[in-house]
Amino acid sequence: xxxxxxxxxxxxxxxxxxxxxxxxxxxxxxxxxADHEGTLQKPTITKEILLEDAFGERPNLHFFxxxxxxxxxxxxxxxxxxxxxxxxxxxxxxxxxxRHSKLCGLYIDEGHRGNGLGRALMKAVCKTCLDLGVASLxxxxxxxxxxxxxxxxxxxxxxxxxxxxxxxxxxxxxxxKKFSSEPECLNGVNTQL
Amino acid sequence: xxxxxxxxxxxxxxxxxxxxxxxxxxxxxxxxxADHEGTLQKPTITKEILLEDAFGERPNLHFFxxxxxxxxxxxxxxxxxxxxxxxxxxxxxxxxxxRHSKLCGLYIDEGHRGNGLGRALMKAVCKTCLDLGVASLxxxxxxxxxxxxxxxxxxxxxxxxxxxxxxxxxxxxxxxKKFSSEPECLNGVNTQL
Numbered sequence: 001x002x003x004x005x006x007x008x009x010x011x012x013x014x015x016x017x018x019x020x021x022x023x024x025x026x027x028x029x030x031x032x033x034a035d036h037e038g039t040l041q042k043p044t045i046t047k048e049i050l051l052e053d054a055f056g057e058r059p060n061l062h063f064f065x066x067x068x069x070x071x072x073x074x075x076x077x078x079x080x081x082x083x084x085x086x087x088x089x090x091x092x093x094x095x096x097x098x099r100h101s102k103l104c105g106l107y108i109d110e111g112h113r114g115n116g117l118g119r120a121l122m123k124a125v126c127k128t129c130l131d132l133g134v135a136s137l138x139x140x141x142x143x144x145x146x147x148x149x150x151x152x153x154x155x156x157x158x159x160x161x162x163x164x165x166x167x168x169x170x171x172x173x174x175x176x177k178k179f180s181s182e183p184e185c186l187n188g189v190n191t192q193l
Numbered sequence: 194x195x196x197x198x199x200x201x202x203x204x205x206x207x208x209x210x211x212x213x214x215x216x217x218x219x220x221x222x223x224x225x226x227a228d229h230e231g232t233l234q235k236p237t238i239t240k241e242i243l244l245e246d247a248f249g250e251r252p253n254l255h256f257f258x259x260x261x262x263x264x265x266x267x268x269x270x271x272x273x274x275x276x277x278x279x280x281x282x283x284x285x286x287x288x289x290x291x292r293h294s295k296l297c298g299l300y301i302d303e304g305h306r307g308n309g310l311g312r313a314l315m316k317a318v319c320k321t322c323l324d325l326g327v328a329s330l331x332x333x334x335x336x337x338x339x340x341x342x343x344x345x346x347x348x349x350x351x352x353x354x355x356x357x358x359x360x361x362x363x364x365x366x367x368x369x370k371k372f373s374s375e376p377e378c379l380n381g382v383n384t385q386l
Binding site: 015034039044046058061099104116127128129179190 | 210254298362384
């Protein structure tokens with residue numbers, strides 16, 4: 001009789017709200033996401049900002065993690081590990097619609113894609129948005145990220161650049177400094193801040 | 194000798210921070226902006242939300258108004274009136290950059306354009322952003338709004354859709370409700386919110 005084939009590691013996933021102690025894992029995943037997107041500028045976010053914005057006095061960052069629970073051959077639960085996350089801003093005032101939320105990141109580790117984890121995270125995000133009573137969840141998607149475009153379309157998200165011609169503009173702080181320091185030459189306009 | 198020609202009304206502008214008592218004027222200008230943009234859906238924002246988000250317990254909306262000060266022929270100051278505004282969200286966590294702000298509206302009444310009021314408002318916005326220590330001011334511009342595109346470009350704002358291919362996606366609440374209520378059929382994924 002042949003020896004029993006070694007058991008493969010059984011893994012299951014838990015999607016849950018992020019906790020203070022997840023901030024290191026979240027930071028690691030944010031860096032992985034930046035690498036994945038080939039972002040030229042490396043993330044400058046700090047653990048302090050994550051802790052303050054998600055758990056401080058005025059929290060306005062919600063995040064969710066996918067925790068991998070694996071059973072070793074001997075039945076022990078392998079140390080937990082996060083293999084994905086979603087982060088959203090609680091609410092932002094939209095002067096037309098009232099309030100909306102912003103999805104500021106969604107990422108699944110490459111080895112765990114195709115298991116429905118992105119959908120599960122987006123459900124958690126949507127439920128939170130609906131609980132907050134916001135009118136929409138807004139975010140940016142890179143045009144050449146076909147996988148993401150297909151994924152979000154399949155959930156019912158609309159691409160406002162394609163359908164309504166809205167473009168995404170950004171005023172970086174260095175440019176703001178330059179513009180703000182230009183000498184004023186407006187006649188009859190008095191600024192009193 | 195001819196009668197003296199009636200004095201024309203002398204007007205000057207003051208750009209200042211919005212106050213509680215400006216919320217009715219702001220609401221009027223928001224409706225004008227929606228008309229101007231030909232937005233199909235009418236604004237659903239309420240005065241209550243404006244008051245709460247700009248002046249409530251956890252304010253996260255800053256706005257600025259352009260007040261018109263006109264002198265009547267007899268030298269009296271004509272009742273004040275707002276002819277433009279800019280509104281921005283205080284800060285939103287960006288998981289890469291740390292924090293950013295969002296410009297959620299900028300509008301100058303048609304009869305007062307070309308006087309540098311947009312620039313003056315944007316300077317007020319930039320100064321506030323820099324005071325808040327944010328990394329960028331993000332916003333959406335409609336592709337066919339050539340005047341706005343030219344204006345923002347001239348200030349040093351970059352169009353990330355054009356240069357980096359970022360598109361603006363939006364998940365509306367009706368679609369979120371539909372997606373959230375789909376029956377779950379993910380194996381091995383357990384959601385614990």
